[in-house]
Amino acid sequence: MMHFLLLFSRQGKLRLQKWFTPVPEREKKKIVRDMTTMVLGRKPRSCNFLHWKDLKIVYKKYASLYFCCGLDAEENELLALEVLHRYVELLDKYFGNVCELDIIFNFEKAYFILDEFLLGGEVQETSKQVLSRSIEASDMLQETMEEYMSKPAF
């Protein structure tokens, strides 16, 4: 099971955080701090895996953004890397050539996409098509509602 997923920039700025298990606020801050220093401090050509307490950390850099997740010890690291990759693919499909800015300004969308993909720390749906369909479905509704709401009421 995944315990958390963090997105942060090269400068260590947090861009997205999702906690799948209840973690006290202080601990969260500590984890974010530890993760950024550990991951940013990795030398090139090191492996994408780390240990942190009894968790396994898997991270990957996409352009200027680091995707980093904490897993149970018995999880498969390579698979987790692909989970991160699939999430990036989904973001890419949604935003069209996604960049860090898309995530900064539309982070709530990034959360919505994540919620369709992962639920409670487990992969909920792996089919890209099904996923984008369900994301679009709720988005379509959002658009029409927005249009509807912006109509002047007489």
Place this chain on the structure above:
Amino acid sequence: MSDVVEKTLSALPSLLSLDSQAGPGKLSSSSKLGNLIKGITELTSKHEEEKLIKKELASLKEQVASPNTTMRQMKEIMVRAIYCEMLGYQASFSYIHAIKLAQQGSVLEKRVGYLAVSLFLKETDEFLLLLVNTVLKDLQSTNLIEVCMALTVVSQMFPKDMIPAILPVVEEKLTHPKEIIRRKAVLALYKFYLIAPNQVQHIHSKFRKALCDKDPGVMTASLHIYLQLIKESPESYKDLTGSMVTILRQVVGGKLPLDFNYHSVPAPWLQIQLLRILAYLGKEDQGTSEVMYDVLEESLRRAEMNHNITYAILYECVKTIYTVHPKSQLLEKAAECIGNFVLSPKINLKYLGLKALTYVVQQDANLALPHQITIIECLDHSDVIIKRETLELLFRITNAQNVTVIVEKMLEFLRLTSDDYSTIDLVGKVAELAEKYAPDNVWFIQTMNSVFSLGGDVMQPDIPNNFLRLLAEGVDSVEDRQLRLFAVDSYVSLLQGETAKLPQRFLQVISWVLGEYSYLREEDSDPGSVMRLLARLLDQRHTSTETRSWVLGAMTKLCSSPVSVALARDVCERYSGSLNTVLRQRAQELMILSQDTKLRASVLPAEGRLESLEVDSSLSFLDGYVSEALAAGAAPYKSPHQRQEELVQEKALSLEPYGLSLPVSLSSCSITDRLTDRQSPTLLSMSSGLSGNSTELSHKEGSTALKLDGVKRVWGKDGYLAQQQSAGETPIPQVELPSPLLSPQSPPSQTQKPSSGPEPDQEKRQLASSLFVGLGSHNSVCLMGRAEPAPRHFRRKPRGESSSGASEGSSDSSHSSRSAAVDNLLLSNLLDTTTVASEGGAATTTLQQTSQRTLDHTTSNGSPHVEGTEQRVEAGGPLSLIRGNGMVAVVPPTHTRTDPQTQPDLHPAPALERPRDLPLTSHLPAELSGLARSELTTLCSDHDPSLALSACRVYKEDALVLLVFISNNTDSTLHQMALQLTCKELEISCISGSPLKEVKGHSVSVCLHTVVMKRASVQVELAGLLSYQRPLGQPQAAQFSLSLSLKHFLRPLTVSTGDYGKMWLSFSHDLKQNLRLVTTEHQEPLTATLDALKGKLHLHIVDVIGSEGIVACRLLQGQGQGQPCLLHCRVHADSLAVWLRSPVPELPDSLLYHCQKALTET
């Protein structure tokens, strides 16, 4: 992959300057959020950012509080609040508004509301209770999107106590026509299962339906639940093996729709999940494993593409192959596959290859041999993670010959690492290896010194404890004396140097050893030298109070010579005035004992201090003192728990309703802490020395003595060996299997180099030869050598149950069991060779010597075959208790009266409607015939038509009696009858004395068992097995299962209103819930509802006053009268507000579920 993202943050300023023109409305930088983000990026210092956010938060706070803010604006505000929280600033004022937004907003605002809730709140937040009704409403909405949102939030977090409120609605969604809803519902149930397994026990059948869902997504989701279930009890799900294999075969064969492909690999996530499930199912089960060999092979074969995802599948596949019952052909292929990982230039794959090797060498240490060079390279890798993983691998292949090299590598790593977590782990491993394989005394003591200095104060406390125990154990042979003397010498020289850098734990170990064994060196040195060193240590500033008390303890043992006594007096004077009571006490002891040599000699004899200590854990020697004190008017002792409860009662008014259990559990917590903390031999020896001094017994003394309760089990003469033996051994069946990969022609060490590998330099070759010595074809020869240098006292005793560190304990035990596995492997090899080797005689003697030395240990190590069977017998033990004497022969019925009138209404007598029952019920023993009983249920009728099994429950006051009727419908007699009932949640014992071995033709036998619950759960499954033999036939067995519900174990609890009040206050676990009211024509709704509950659940209505009613019941649990549960019911609007309280945490939950069910059925 980095080509996915092109634009980077460096583009931000230019983009922002374009303002709203950037992108087709994609970047909403013109919005308020945009402005905020823009504002922050323009700032240069953290301080400015803080100021800006503070301002932003203040304005947000003002806006949310304003009544004019529309939901639409609120949505926008929430997004900004989420952003501020992400930056690390609390926006707690917005939490309640997030809930409000989810409650009242239109669909798209609701979505943001739910998102904010899931980001802001935690499962434990009380705010979450406010969300329950919203979720319930949305779950029942006709709008799919709303249902999805509600299910999503439920799967992320939901208050545990509120699960019953929404469970029925979520269950209903499992049959929803839309697959997305079904999928999310399954995941919500998975979440419920994780946080409150007993709440969803009864819907396991629905999980099966989800597994068979026509949509692959729903089926995949259900596998999450099955993985958990199967992990917990693989036995109950063996029947699913076939289905899992079929699914995997279809997936691997590409039968799923194409959009489940990931980089043209069919549904990798699903494949991996299935492989994991198969691993659990096939573990130590040959029959089940055989079913899956084909598909495992196919998975290996199909995963050939060079992509990360195929490697992920391969890795999982290898793990599964090495977990299930082995098949040589498959193992060979898997080993080959590991080679691909290890030799890969990609570092991630190398890492996984090392991990896979670490996993498989536990079964066959030789698998590491072909990869020697790679391992050596990884050991010096620039990436610490790779290094660490390599050490883990080496730890698994350590033996007596390579131990020094491997331990040196580990210590090297330890000196460089600053991470506490890996320090703790690695230090434990070094200590384990040192104890197990140390080649000589000097090395052992030096290694342990490094362990103590590097492990410092973070290491597990059982490392020093085990070390001291090891020193103290054993007879005073020359060898033991040498070890002790060496330790003493080494510590004296350490103390003569700089002590400031030594960790406190190490100083404590030093003081204890010096106190115990300094006498060994006394011939050649002046008697006061050690004493002076200790006194110096005592006065140093960095020495902690705890260490000081150890030092004083050591001094007490040492003050025999006049010089020492003078020194001791000096020390006493300074410390008898200390503010710390422990130090003061120790100083007092030192004072008294140093002056009275006779007393000292009797309480602290120089020899045999730890031989055997009889600890009187009941403190009976104090009885006289206590009765005297009581006679003099002292208050009787009350346990802290009792005191706390009284306190709660006294303050009942002010503490209600926040009283709960917190203070009670806190206090009990600290007690257990203290109990586990103190197990150091020093305290033991000291307090044992002092126990004669009972007149001085203070509260402190008393608690020390109490603590010894835990220690006794480890140290007591009789309990020790037997208990530890059974705890420490895990039979590894794989050990006995042929290891096809053991290549007999591969020579180990120097001569061996993989021809394909890179040419290693001389240094590496040497390292390789020293690391991999002892593995390989002639390992049996090496092992012979190994048995000799490992002296008895370096052998680690399996840890006792009482050793501290509960959290670490589990991982520790797994290590030791793993190492035991290696041990077993090696030693079984040894055994094999001794029988065939030409020098067989000599080898056997060695073995015998070893077995004499290690007594308990070697017998289990040396003969895994025997041990395995013992284990099986042991496992069968509790069952065989039931077997055999669980039956009563019942003479064919002459007359047994079952009076329908005496049977309570809740179980209407089935006799009249079901004529088939009549003959069977007439077999009821006379003493049970008057009691209420259930209908007869037929068990496994399809198995064998000539044998019918039925069961019936009789509700006795103090237990549930379960009757199993065995009717033999043939002419022949059934022999060797044995009935076993098993259920881990229940306590089952048979009533009848004389065992029944046979059932004559056309007669019926009844087996009676009393059943009570171990812990409250909604429903439990009882598994039964009846074995029998027909004349001239094979032994046969019939399996059946029977489900028992909590309500079968409920009995009315008759108490007065006053007693009810007292009990109410003292119970700590409670639960509140609104229930449906039952309405009838001629009764008040309250009485009607209570009567319905009483009728269905055996509750006792204590009192009804106005619109309130109090009800009590007890659950048959454990021995005695069982556990009470009180219900307080109040009519509130159209529902019944029920408040349940009980001393047992699970009971209110489960009972509430049954109340709900009972009322919905009415």
